[in-house]
Amino acid sequence: MTTGTAPGPRTPAWQRRRRSAARFWRQYRTQRAGLVGLAALALFALVALTAPLTVGSGVTGVTDAPGSPLEAPSGEFPLGTDRFGRNLLGLVVWGARVSLLVGLLAAVLSVVIGTVVGITAGHFRGAYATVLMRITDWFLVMPALVLAIALATVMSRSLGTVILAIGVTSWPTTARLVRAQTLAVESRPYIERAKALGGGHWHVMTRHVLPNVMPLVLAQTTLMISSSVLAEATLAFLGLGDPTVISWGGLLQDAREAGAVSSGDWWYLVPPGIAIAVVALAFTLCGRAVESVLNPRLGVAR
Amino acid sequence: MSIQPTAPDSASAAVDKAAVPVPAGTAARGPRARTTTAYLRYGAAKAGGAAVSLLAVLVTGFFLFRLIPGDPVRTMTGGRPVSAGQLAEYRKEFGLDLPLWEQFTDYCRKALTGDLGTSYQFRTPVIDKITEALPNTLLLTGTAFVLYTALGMFLGTRSAWRHGKLGDKLNTGLALTLYSVPSFWLGLLVIIVFAVGLGPIPGLFPTGGMESGGKEGFAYVLDVAHHLVLPVLTLVAVEYGQTLLVTRSALLDEMGGDYLTTARAKGLRDDLVRRRHAVPNALLPTVTLVFVNLGRTVAGVILVETVFSWPGLGGLFYQALSVPDLPLVQGLFLFFASAVIVMNTLADLVYPLLDPRVGR
Numbered sequence: 001m002t003t004g005t006a007p008g009p010r011t012p013a014w015q016r017r018r019r020s021a022a023r024f025w026r027q028y029r030t031q032r033a034g035l036v037g038l039a040a041l042a043l044f045a046l047v048a049l050t051a052p053l054t055v056g057s058g059v060t061g062v063t064d065a066p067g068s069p070l071e072a073p074s075g076e077f078p079l080g081t082d083r084f085g086r087n088l089l090g091l092v093v094w095g096a097r098v099s100l101l102v103g104l105l106a107a108v109l110s111v112v113i114g115t116v117v118g119i120t121a122g123h124f125r126g127a128y129a130t131v132l133m134r135i136t137d138w139f140l141v142m143p144a145l146v147l148a149i150a151l152a153t154v155m156s157r158s159l160g161t162v163i164l165a166i167g168v169t170s171w172p173t174t175a176r177l178v179r180a181q182t183l184a185v186e187s188r189p190y191i192e193r194a195k196a197l198g199g200g201h202w203h204v205m206t207r208h209v210l211p212n213v214m215p216l217v218l219a220q221t222t223l224m225i226s227s228s229v230l231a232e233a234t235l236a237f238l239g240l241g242d243p244t245v246i247s248w249g250g251l252l253q254d255a256r257e258a259g260a261v262s263s264g265d266w267w268y269l270v271p272p273g274i275a276i277a278v279v280a281l282a283f284t285l286c287g288r289a290v291e292s293v294l295n296p297r298l299g300v301a302r
Numbered sequence: 303m304s305i306q307p308t309a310p311d312s313a314s315a316a317v318d319k320a321a322v323p324v325p326a327g328t329a330a331r332g333p334r335a336r337t338t339t340a341y342l343r344y345g346a347a348k349a350g351g352a353a354v355s356l357l358a359v360l361v362t363g364f365f366l367f368r369l370i371p372g373d374p375v376r377t378m379t380g381g382r383p384v385s386a387g388q389l390a391e392y393r394k395e396f397g398l399d400l401p402l403w404e405q406f407t408d409y410c411r412k413a414l415t416g417d418l419g420t421s422y423q424f425r426t427p428v429i430d431k432i433t434e435a436l437p438n439t440l441l442l443t444g445t446a447f448v449l450y451t452a453l454g455m456f457l458g459t460r461s462a463w464r465h466g467k468l469g470d471k472l473n474t475g476l477a478l479t480l481y482s483v484p485s486f487w488l489g490l491l492v493i494i495v496f497a498v499g500l501g502p503i504p505g506l507f508p509t510g511g512m513e514s515g516g517k518e519g520f521a522y523v524l525d526v527a528h529h530l531v532l533p534v535l536t537l538v539a540v541e542y543g544q545t546l547l548v549t550r551s552a553l554l555d556e557m558g559g560d561y562l563t564t565a566r567a568k569g570l571r572d573d574l575v576r577r578r579h580a581v582p583n584a585l586l587p588t589v590t591l592v593f594v595n596l597g598r599t600v601a602g603v604i605l606v607e608t609v610f611s612w613p614g615l616g617g618l619f620y621q622a623l624s625v626p627d628l629p630l631v632q633g634l635f636l637f638f639a640s641a642v643i644v645m646n647t648l649a650d651l652v653y654p655l656l657d658p659r660v661g662r
Contacts, residue, residue: 138355141594141646145601146638149619150366153626226482233484234605239624252487261490262509264498273487280482 027293034289040282044275048096059090060246069258073267080267082251083258091246092271098247100279102162103229109167110228111221114174119213121175122182123205133179140172148231152240159242166231174220178213185212219290226283233276248272345651352647359639364409367632368402418633423625428633431618438512439614443603445530446537451592453538454545458588461546462553463576474550477543485540485602489609492536507532510611533610540602548591553584586657593649596642 028034047054071081079088121132151165185191186209194204235241236249243250251272255261260268393399400408412418418428457477461470480488499505508514508529517525556562557580565575607616615634622630 134351134354138358141355141597141642142359143597143600143638143642145604146597146619146635149604149623150631150635153623153631154367154628230482230484234486234601237484237486237605238608238620249484252484252490256490261493262498264494264500266491266494266500269487269490269494273484273491276487277479277483281479284478284482 024293028289031289031292033285037282037285037289040278041286044096044100044279044282047093048100051093051097055087055090055093057094059087059094072265079271080265082268083254088251088268088271091251092248092275095246095248095251095272096275096279098159098245099229099232099249099276102159102166102232102247103225103279106163106166106170106228106232107221107224109163110170110224111174111217113167114171114220115178115210115213115217117171117175118178119182119205119209122179122186123201123209136172136175139169140176142169144169145231145234148235149238149240152235157240157242159245162232162235162241165235165240166228170224170227170231174217174224177216177220181213181216182209185209215290215294219287219294222283222287222290226280226287229276229283230280248276341654344654348647348650352643355643356640359636359643360410360413363413363632363636363639364406366635367628368405413636418636419629421622421630422627423621423630424627428630431630432615432633432637435613435615435618438612439603439607439616441526442530442533442537442607442612442614443599446534446541447599449534450538450542451545454542455549455588457542458546458549459553459576459581459584462550462557462584463580465550465554465557473546477546480539481543481547483540484605485536486605486609488540489533489536489606492532493609496532510609512613533606533612536609537602537606541599544595544598545588545592549584549588552587553580555587556580556583559583586653589649589653589656593646596645600638600642 066077066081066085066087069081069083069085071077071085073080077087077089079092082088082091117132117136121129121136147169148165151168152161155161155165186204191204191208194208199207232241232247233249233252236247237253237256239253241247241250241253249272252269255265255268255272258265258268260266390399416429418432420426421428421431424431457473461473464470493509494500495503497505497507497509510529512529513522513525514529559580562575562579565579566572570578603614604616604619606612607614608620611617615637618630619634619638621627622634
């Protein structure tokens, strides 16, 4: 970016964007719940990113586990050990990487599908839009988890499958929201001006509609990550995740298979579940804060 | 914070779209006959839409389980070493040696007559397994549905009426937290605390299943109720938050309405204004979303039944997908999807009777 040096024709646009980003942050700062969510997310992201330095990939090794199986929390193992004698604290920290990565990628996939469907359905009218919105409504009503489970069952067990299964089943809400926003934007005079000056479909959709729906997409992504993290944990718990990687849902499945429930080993179950819940809650809080900054009238309602 | 009429959220937007104003003058020419034909036309459109949706479910069910990576027989045998002869036999048994088009027509004909194939692990017709498990699921889901809808609406109304106060914040916070908790995890914790017993708390309830066996008459009913407590508790805990938030925002949308000021000016007591004027108007978007969210409830039911070994459809689904027993997974997929579509259509057909603005 050359904003600092030669003032090109795009400089005012960048200045405007920087100003609106600063204004966004000023308003976001007033949302206490949103700040708490953001702080929690920063903490989890830090833990996940620094995991190779703090715990190392060695924690997942089954053969040379440091403790004996199913040890209760102690000074040496603050959260106890799992059924192979591995350090549970290390596993929860390591599991954050997969859970967050899958949540993020699945949410991005879902929001990208939703945005493309929403913008094109709002831009092109007629049969195309009707068919597309019927498909969207169909997916909206469908039990997403059942569809995701069916997909994950027939495909091979891998992280890619999980991401795909969550992504292609959770996009319809985004598509509906983006379409509504697209219709609102396209009715404004400057779209007519752009068309009169010779702007084609692609130009209108990418240069005028997309920047206007971006804030909505951002809020939606944040909320989607929350549900994707939950969906990932659910699929892993049902044994549909990648069995070779450690994730929070997978840890819970391990705990259940090791009989932690009937023997009352609550310390095996609590940490991964709390991690899932805190991350999901943090993303929800952030998403709602972003929403109410973008649409102040929602502030009272939500 | 000021009491402003809030932005239409998705719920009220859906209602606005449906609420086409009745053209002036139609009322004069026999309102009764007019509304009946309008309702029939609306109902026919909804039923037609539902038929298309069900057909889409049927097609998805077929292609999902036949076309995705290559060979269903290989998936079915789960990578075990199988001889070429056995593979050919499986192909013939499941009709996979026929051309795709014939497979499809065959599948549609069978599905429409209730023949969903034979379960791979139980060796019994899939439809029998479904009808066997259905009453148990209905018992669990029905009880939980009534409780969480009532609880969500009650707390949501309270929360909206006193929005911004401490009670509202606690209510919304708790609902959001429970909404973020994985339902299966909550179920496992509930089992540990209330069924296995933790520390001083004795195990009060059974850890799973639906009955202890050997009971008859009233004792049997009590026994099932005893087994029902924990799964219902878990399901209510994870699902009521959604109803609460929807009710709350629907009621907040009504809070700025002039008719409420009028009602207050007439001298009505506060809770009468709420009960008689505000809540009925907020109810419709809530009902809409409660039904649209049934898909999410299905997910909750699958997980809770799995965790509590409840002998219903969700537990069956889990058994099927851990094999994987493809005919059973497919049959249950068709069943869950169709059930949700049918329920939504029924809800669509009932709204105009609740709210005269819809469907005219």
